[in-house]
Amino acid sequence: MGDANLDAYSRRLRRIHETTVGEPRQLISASWRRSKAAGVDPESRAAPLVYDGSLIRDVRESHPLQPVLPMLAETLRRMADESEHIMIVTDAEGRILWRDGDLGTMRRADVVGLADGHHWSEISVGTNGIGTALATRKPVHVYSEEHLLRVLHCWSCSSAPIIDPDTDTVLGCVDVSGITRSLHPATVALVATTAKLAEARLALMMHERDERLRRKYDSLVQRTGVLITKTGRVLAGDHSGRLGARITLPEPGGTDCPAGILEPFFDGYLLRPASRTEALPLRLAFLGEGPPIARYGDRFLTLSLRHAEILTLLALYPSGLTAEQLSYYLYGDEGNPATIRPEIYRLRAQLGEAVAAKPYRLVAPLTADFLELRQLLTANDPEAVARAYAGPLLPRSESPEIRSARDELEVQVRASLLTHGSADALWTYAQTVNGRDDFQILERVAAALPSSDHRAAAARARLSP
Template structure:
């Protein structure tokens, strides 16, 4: 489009925008894509005079979301493909999650400072229903590469920007998991940029497909090593990988609980297997236990069957609370236990949905509860405290329960466990038990523990180490 045509289109857009902002009928409408987006945005309550996309994630949340996001390993590829363009032409490259939350960005310092002013920065939400018509939000809403020029943005503050964005679909789940975007000052960003951004999204999808096939092959090898190859092998999202040569189940099954009714009316039972599932004619004798590791300074983990995976702090908190409340909790109760009066049940429901995507149907609803045996290191610690086995207690306690958690209930449980372990070891612990506790985060500088150890014979190296800590 020539500058002359751009000027004419800009005049049309300004008139239409003024009418939309004041609730009047539009004298001339933008192109259909933008007209439909404006209507969706206005129905969502977006203020055309808004100043920025909203900030919805703090820095700690962003770190956890990035680490768990499937696009994390592909960032070098995306950066290599697009960041050169962004850096050399005063543009910024943005990568979001499937909701439109900015997870990563690259560009030179000058354009990043301009981007900060409108929320083109980590943690800001660019979904249409949060920021109105824009490249990211409209690409996610329509499911295809999109270029949004200057005054086509609904928020007036974005009229100095243009952006090209394309959604990225996960071949494993078939769901949109992210969006890649290049944004810049209006006339510096050629509409043809959308073709490059779209090609970059397809390149990312092809890499995700390669990685999916590699995971399938590893899972298939584990399955084929089983005696008699029981059941049908499914991926984490229900894709049929092996065991159904006639294809009677189709390409994918909706995972809807441990007991499933298939299309032919037969009943099958779902159980975790490595990073996927086995679909069996009969259930296993005992359901697999959920194994939680939440003590100490390491990353919390969850294990189910043959699967072991790291947990974000948020997910570890939820699973720990549900373990401590086996009768179950409503979304409102769980939100209060996690965040106190500042909690939001909507956030809890979204996190439970993500957790069920990772762990399957071990989580039931109404109320939220764990419906499988639970083996948690902090629950085992409670049992050892009751048994009085101080040697086993000292070995089983690597440190506090989820030390980074600010949840009121987790903090209370953490402090109670720490106090009880310490008191038990001070009353009944052997020098070996006290020395083991002294290696924990809180035990390293515990005066009473170190004082007891320093009273050991001078030839005992633990005595010298304790005195060194007491009198550095």
């Protein structure tokens, strides 16, 4: 395309950009809509800086693309030798990890943040080669006024995502950018080829790791487990094929998954069948003023308040809760899911396989005094309710959800006894922390029992000012 045609195309795109109507390419039109929905200001002057110079080296060294950066740099530099371009590699979020190229072009790029550590996702700077390639998982050429930001109208860029051959997730993006007149749209084909070269190199490295792991596995005298990579791919030992190509790995620090028990094995895992022994029963005693007690099998455990709260919530929600839900139920809007996971790990150290993950739930045969009390209330048996009620549910808990459950139980117990309870049941309730000074309960006891009954005398004494 000659200069005259480029100028004409640029003028046409400028008119489109002004009116945001009649976008020439559906890919760009869709990107503009996403960018505007994210609130990107077309008058923004530069991409935001997210990694300064003191951090970028460490970020680059720890990134999965680090092993292929030398190959990418060598390939793209050859392209730059013939033009005034810059070459860029980003992470999956569009943050620039590496840049090289023509010095004059890099100085101009610094002004708009097209440099190490700056963020070029669509939600940061709108439509651009890097952000749009990452959003669509496709090679993209964005020319001149196709950029949403006006300050980028003198730039064009060709970008392609790099896909992890192991997990099929986006690892990052490779990009060539330059002043509009110097970058031909056909550059995107060269950039896409470079991205494919990086993926091929990563695939080769993955297969080499797999082979090393298989050799370690084959050297075992007894191969009783299934060989799993650190990303969950099944490599060997699943002769029936029941696991498929990949399994879901547990959260960091966990060892159990629906398929069995994972054991670390060099750079992967051995998956062994879960124990077929009968699950130990779990009994929770959380009503009343004493410390919360759990019985797991034959062991009695005195629990911290936080662990008792977590077990209470898991018992109230048997289908399970995520870390976010647990955090909200425990702390309300101030909760942080990151504080839940270490508590769960410590709880599982005491209760072992009774607590499962994804979502967090109780898998042991469960009984609990507060759940049994709920059932008795439903059965409308006030005498049994009075015997089962030992006091409020975790009275020291400030968890919003547990306070709500506690208050609900209190109201139901008191209403059941006042409506249908015998004098014996009312007196039993009067020995609890909430019933001790309950004026209405004590009046009923004093009225229902003979004046010679010591319980009636005690009730009258409590009622006296």
